[in-house]
Amino acid sequence: QVQLQESGPGLVKPSQTLSLTCTVSGGSISSGDFYWSWIRQPPGKGLDWIGYIYHSGSTYYNPSLKSRLTISKDTSNNQFSLKLSSVTAADTAVYYCARAIVGVIDYWGQGTLVTVSS
Amino acid sequence: NFMLTQPHSVSESPGRTITISCTRSSGSIANNYVQWYQQRPGSSPTTVIYEDDQRPSGVPDRFSGSIDSSSNSASLTISGLRTEDEADYYCQSYDSSTNWVFGGGTKLTVL
Numbered sequence: 001q002v003q004l005q006e007s008g009p010g011l012v013k014p015s016q017t018l019s020l021t022c023t024v025s026g027g028s029i030s031s032g033d034f035y036w037s038w039i040r041q042p043p044g045k046g047l048d049w050i051g052y053i054y055h056s057g058s059t060y061y062n063p064s065l066k067s068r069l070t071i072s073k074d075t076s077n078n079q080f081s082l083k084l085s086s087v088t089a090a091d092t093a094v095y096y097c098a099r100a101i102v103g104v105i106d107y108w109g110q111g112t113l114v115t116v117s118s
Numbered sequence: 119n120f121m122l123t124q125p126h127s128v129s130e131s132p133g134r135t136i137t138i139s140c141t142r143s144s145g146s147i148a149n150n151y152v153q154w155y156q157q158r159p160g161s162s163p164t165t166v167i168y169e170d171d172q173r174p175s176g177v178p179d180r181f182s183g184s185i186d187s188s189s190n191s192a193s194l195t196i197s198g199l200r201t202e203d204e205a206d207y208y209c210q211s212y213d214s215s216t217n218w219v220f221g222g223g224t225k226l227t228v229l
Contacts, residue, residue, distance in 0.1 A: 039220075047155075047163065047208055049218035060216050063119070096162060103212040104153050104169065108162040 002026040004097045004109035012091075012116050018084040022097030022109060029078055030055060035100040036080045038071065040093035041111070048093075052100065053080055087116045120144045122209050122221035129227040132199050138224045140209035141191040150211045152192040154183055157223075158205045166207075167194060196226075204228045 008020035022036070029036055037052035051061035053071045061069050065084065073080040084091060094111040121143040130136040140152065152170050155163035165174050167183035170192065185192045192211075196203055209221040 037218075046206075046223040047210075047220040049220060052218075062217065103151060103210070103216075103218060105155070105163075105165060105210075106174075108164070111162055 002099060002107045004099065004107055006095060006097050006109045006112040008112065008114070010113060010115060012087055012114060013118050014088055014116055015086055018082070018087050018091060018114055018116070020082045020095055020097075020112065020114070021079050022081070024078050024080070024099070027099075028075075029073055029080060030075045033101060035060075035102070036071075036073065037098045037100050037105065038082045039096045039098060039105075041096070042090075042093045050082065050084075050095075089116050092116045119213060119217060120219060122211060122219055124207075124209060124221040124224045126222070127225040127227065129229055130199055131229050132201060134199050135195060135197040136199060136226065138194045138196075138207055138209075138226070139189075139191050140193070140221050141189065142211070145213065146187065147185050147190045147192055147211075148187050150213065152183070152185060153210045154181075154192075154194045155208045155210065156203075156205045157208065163208065199228050201228050 003025045005023045012018045035052040038050035053059045068085045070083040092115050094113050096111045097109040098105045099107040123141045154167040156166045157163040166177050166181045170185050171183040180197045182195045206223045208223045212218045
């Protein structure tokens, strides 16, 4: 059974960089035809796709976030990470990491709330 | 890019059948698979339908999915509604550039 767990600061100041890590257990992020993904959900709102990293290392980003976004992976620790720069209050959300096969998400993390505030 | 439009909310009585629509704004709904996710309050989403009409193991056959090219939309149908089906439902698809798109979500109330 694959499990994903997000970790990182719950509070980030405006203009700073939001950094989150997703630790994967029960499967290797280097094997299989999987897309290791980030999705966010502002409080009381719907789901927004952030981006993903393919097992090969190729990355695909939401065009609206591309200029501020970096997704990377650490195969030695079976983790992948999100960095979002120059954050504002609009970036306040629950951030989920997830695994997908093509465009189908089969496993989700429990989510972590990140608040952008001074 | 395209948008997926869902009704904001729907409601129905227990035991009845409800259908939630998801309309694609541009490009054919048949071009790329549609998925449906259920999100109960305080929980992560889970997949109830993938690849238009496929049910993951463990999802009851009360849940079904379809697409309609004439209306360029996908639908999630839940029959024999139960109070436990009360949740938010999101459709999701992707485009040829591998960008993902989520619908805005539909709140299902089982009265």
